Amino acid sequence: MHLYLLFLLMATATALSPGPGVVMTLSNALRLGRRxxxxxxxxxxxxxxxxxxLSATSLGVLLATSATAFTLVKYVGAAYLVYLGIRLWRKPGLNLQVATGAADDRFGRRFIEALVLQLSNPKVVLFFLSIFPQFIDPAGDFQTQFVLLTLTYAVIVALVHLGYAMGAKRIRGWLTSERGGxxxxxxxxSTFLFFGAVLASSQR
Incomplete structure (x- = not known):
């Protein structure tokens, strides 16, 4: 496996970037508390x-055997990162509306809601389809690399959202303000634009 450090940085930037998951975590923290x-x-x-x-097991095999497919997905991934970068640059602060009244704090309900949200989040789907497989070395053991990268991303996501939850009350005002947003x-x-350029120039 190559460029693992770059994968760590890119995965962290993806998890940190404001989106539906971040809004959900902040809203839950403000309504239900950290727990x-x-x-x-x-x-x-x-x-x-x-x-x-779902993405790595199907697409990874193709990319490992086809240089053309690898090049195509590489540029699609780079273009997507640039698109995200431009979109985030122009986006206003978070619109965080916390519901009032009784809140359902059941673990299972919160888990299912977040799972469905993540499965339907195009940012996550496109990250794995167009970017994730490029960090797998076709000369190495595919399964080992896949498990390592997948678990790495999941741990990063969990840690980033735990950080958002712990600091929700402190950062809410700043994140939703014009300047903070x-x-x-x-x-x-800017981070996504940089990664898009790096990805476009990377070699197999």
Whole structure:
């Protein structure tokens, strides 16, 4: 496996970038407290495992045997990162609306909601379909690399969302403010633009 450090950085940037999962974690933390976020966080991480398994097992074999397919997916992935970068750069701060009234803090309900959200999140699906397989060395053991990268991403997602949950009350105002949202989104956008350029220039 090659470029593992780059994978770590890219996976972390993807998990950190504001999106539906982050909004869900922050909302749950503000409504239910830190303990009430555990089901949702584990559901998000589980969703990442499911999507990675479905994408890597099918697409990874193709990329390992076809240089043309690898090149095509590489540029699709790079273009997607650039698209994310531009979109985040122009995006306003998070619109975080916390519901009032009684909140359902059941672990199972939070887990299923987050799992469904993650499985339907195009950012996650496209990350694994167009980017994830490129970090697998075709000369190495595919299964070992796949398991390592998948678990790495799931752990990163869980840790990032735990961080958001623990700091929800402190960072809510900043993330939803015009200035804070701009700084967060432009930082994430610049990161994705950089990774898009790196990915486009990478060699097999």
């Amino acid at each position: 009430g976020t555990l089901g949702g966080i584990l559901g998000i991480a589980a969703g990442a495992l499911v999507v990675s398994a 701009r700084v967060m989104n432009r930082t994430a956008g």
